[in-house]
Amino acid sequence: MAASNSGLDRHPAWYFNVRADPELTVERGGETYRAVASELTGPERDTWYARLTEADPAFTTYETRTTRRIPVFRLVRTTGA
Secondary structure, eight states, rough: OOGGGGGOOOOOHHHHHHHOOOOOEETTTTTTEEEEEEEHHHHHHHHHHHHHHHHOTHHHHHHHHOOOOOOOOOEEEEEOO
C-alpha cells in the first residue's frame, strides 16, 4: 500500500491515520479482514515501490510529480473478517 496521493506534495489523510493506529480493516475483492500496517524503509521500501511501478506505471508518474518520498506500507493479515 503506497501513500502516493497521486503525486501531490503532501501525504494523503489516511497516511496519518495509519501511522496513529496501524490496525485496520481491508476490503479487497469481496473479502474483508483485519490487518496491521507497518511503514517500510530503506532498500525494502525501494524494492516494493519498484514492484508497484511494474504492476501499475501510474506510480512512476506520481513519483515524478513530487519531491517527497512516497511512503510504502506492508499489511499483515491478522484475522478473517
